Amino acid sequence: MILTVTLNTALDITYRVPSLRPHTSHRVSQVTERPGGKGLNVARVLAALGHEVTVTGFTGGATGSVVRDRLADSLGVADALVPVAGATRRTIAVVDERTGDTTQLNEPGPVITPGEWSTFQDVYENLLGSVSAVALCGSLPPGVPVGAYAGLVRSAHTADVPVLLDTSGEPLRRAVAARPDIIKPNAEELAELTGSHEPLRATQDARRRGARAVVASLGGEGLLAHTPEGHWRATPPARVHGNPTGAGDSAVAGLLSGLVEHLPWPDRLARATALSTATVLAHAAGEFDRGAYEELLGRVSVTGEVSAA
């Protein structure tokens, strides 16, 4: 069983409009809704890969009920979400049908009370007793202390459960010092953490700050990994066009599934890169195209070298 944590779950709503013109009124031509927040996206991809997965974090209000109802319909995802008094946030992606561009509006999320945060920590520590790996994903809702992920990383260490962290800003900086097994920043998050815009230097620096392994996602250029076992670069066979929403979450699912299956790093990176690329190619945002994934898997180039023992 793999555990994914999404402290700031969301109801992801997509609106299609013929053309977005600020300060005018629009009739939305199509509305789609799905459970969101990085950890829930990771869980969906893990389930599609055949892994048993449990999700936890916070949900509340009418939006939270929709998220839980939809999750219950997803085969293979167990719901250990903690109910809170506030309402789960909405995110609205407004797709301009003329240009294909997306305008994003993200609600901040409910304020989590100290009692709710304490309940979550109990639930999390309990779940750690029965999982093979954990992913800590996304932003913190208001009320959750900025050092939250650092504490959750330490609890995972105590329970001897490997932990992957995918967040940004100050919560990332604090948690890196607690020595997570893997972090997966994108180029911008990595630069914010290390002060360096040079990915090779920045991944090395992030390891010096405490992360055991750093896998930087470089958008369409693939992944750059620095680990105790070696360093590699994974590159998709060609640049693809499509919707990058969820591509990073698919990469996390690839890395995490590879970890619990004890795959060597080059195989984990190939899987993560193929899943990420197949997500950009999918029709629905955040899904992945299984045919494209299987076809891409053998065509990802992984170059690098194993560390001297």
Place this chain on the structure above:
Amino acid sequence: MILTVTLNTALDITYRVPSLRPHTSHRVSQVTERPGGKGLNVARVLAALGHEVTVTGFTGGATGSVVRDRLADSLGVADALVPVAGATRRTIAVVDERTGDTTQLNEPGPVITPGEWSTFQDVYENLLGSVSAVALCGSLPPGVPVGAYAGLVRSAHTADVPVLLDTSGEPLRRAVAARPDIIKPNAEELAELTGSHEPLRATQDARRRGARAVVASLGGEGLLAHTPEGHWRATPPARVHGNPTGAGDSAVAGLLSGLVEHLPWPDRLARATALSTATVLAHAAGEFDRGAYEELLGRVSVTGEVSAA
């Protein structure tokens, strides 16, 4: 008891963002929600004026539950909404804090099945037995026949209940032929109905098409009324600045309360104009400033003449 009908109820959501820039990502700094749809707005104002009011129309899904929960908190509004399988639509108003401008995104609303429409008609005809007036407000959700309001006007006539209609486009055109007691188009809706952009000529033309009385709302310039009893123009004492959301709904509440209180037309028009202006001046969209309303009531200018008997 006054009845207001809102076939396409809504959960009205307002987002404040520092500055709206298309094709970028925004953190929403403030989220507010309230039950919406013209008839619900009218009902709230009527209740604030001390009238007993019942609301009907359709609600469904998680958004519909939020609408009903919030309505239950509004003192004096009785809920006779008909549950449907589809989800009540959301409307999103994105307020740009830099310019104060609003960008509106309106979902289409749930598809109403023939069975749900038939259930509504039964509920409506039942309610007509115990009400002193009815307001038919707003757009039609998908699935409701375009001649719906014409049928609802005829049912009101059969039950001897005066009916005010506030809609637009083809549903307005069809229903005007069924001879509603009052219609309250704005200048644009009136021009669309009659083909004339000259309000005086257009209100007269709308009466020839079947409406017994026509009250055109001319934005900040007040109201223009043509009725069997005479014709008048009501003008607020000064142009005001603020948020015009709901100003037309407050005018409807003013006209309808004046009708059931048997006020002469000039008093109804003064009340409707003062309420409408006090709504523009209110802090929250769609509310009205009671102090401003009471102060404005004596200062609205109403000029015109009574028809020859």
